[in-house]
Amino acid sequence: MPLALLALAIGAFGIGTTEFVIMGLLPQVATEFDVSIPTAGLLVTGYALGVVLGAPVMTVLGTKIPRKRMLMLLMGLFVAGNLLSAVAPAYGVMLAGRTLASLAHGAFFGIGAVVAAELVAPHRRASAIALMFTGLTVANVVGVPGGTLIGQSLGWRFTFALVAGLGLVGLLGIARLVPDLPKPQGVRLRHEIRALGNVQVLLAMAMTVLGFGGVFAAITYIAPMMTEVAGFSEGSVTWLLVLFGLGMVAGNLVGGRFADRALMPMLFVALGALAVLLAVFALTAHDQVASAVTIVLVGALGFATVPPLQKRVLDQAHGAPTLASAVNIGAFNLGNALAAWLGGLVIAAGFGYTAPNWVGAALAASALVLAVLSAALERRAAARARTVLAAPVAAS
DSSP: OOTHHHHHHHHHHHHHHHHHHHHHHHHHHHHHHTOOHHHHTHHHHHHHHHHHHHHHHHHHHTTTSOHHHHHHHHHHHHHHHHHHHHHOSSHHHHHHHHHHHHHHHHHHHHHHHHHHHHTSOGGGHHHHHHHHHHHHHHIIIIIHHHHHHHHHHHOHHHHHHHHHHHHHHHHHHHHHHSOOOOOOTTOOHHHHHHHHTOHHHHHHHHHHHHHHHHHHHHHTTHHHIIIIIIOOOGGGHHHHHHHHHHHHHHHHHHHHHHHHHOHHHHHHHHHHHHHHHHHHHHHHTTSHHHHHHHHHHHHHHHHHTHHHHHHHHHHHTTTOHHHHHHHHHHHHHHHHHHHHHHHHHHHHTTOOTTHHHHHHHHHHHHHHHHHHHHHHHHHHHHHHHHHHHHHHHHHO
């Protein structure tokens, strides 16, 4: 694999760290700025919304800029946002810094996925995308717990300064290692927007929202589920999240490799197994060993869907993939928000801390239904095309 993928993975590592490390530092941030925990939680919500809105906006603004230069500009924006967070004198300034950093998130992964796919042969594109996303998954194993530990020991500002440094390393790596890829000829903004209306692209994005939402319906409430139901101590939750991150890394790499061989079958297997596993999680959550094993498998199966879904969007966007790829990154975050909301509803309704697992199973099963529908429509379109091509031959 090209070294340029390493530079993209480093950028992804920094972005993944800053997205999730705030969750472990909320008490310290809330104390310093004298705000409540729910108010501090807007630093998480604001970031997610910034990703959803920033992905298409930043991509559209960058349509006239070469992709390498746009990636460098996005990493510069990311560095600036984290530096602003690190030195913020007031809560509102930190919220602005988080929002500024989030604007780079979706467009970086969207454009980065297109660049990663172009750096390798067609039969290795899903693996290349998976390698870039490995930076995001490794962030959950190393960056988030490490950043949390550093923030608790040296102060949360030090964590965000280090993340800004990671972003700077990623920026320099992109400048040094990523080649100046030629801009696609004849592709205009209207082509990119038209690609979003493709039925197969929309189905892939819906699969992203539902499938990834299935994972986060369970994982969002992992702390109360593991402490109140499984009987783990609060200190054990960090290590359970590390297990989840290890599953993410393995699933991401395996998903990329098998998606290069058989993309849709890979999606069928991953989404079907994920739906079953999340339903089983409602039972295994009552046992510490079984729940720990289930958490690893949820991370693996959930992220096994990421490379094939992202490649599916690229394949179906018909020569104008950049905006569709970036919007699909926003779809992952939309799935997170939707799942967290639905999971909170069933807990508030009195169904208990394991109830979000059933919500996740339903979401993953819905994504599987859409995958089957997508494949059926594709087969029908291919059969229709063969009929049209055969008609002149038969007529002659």
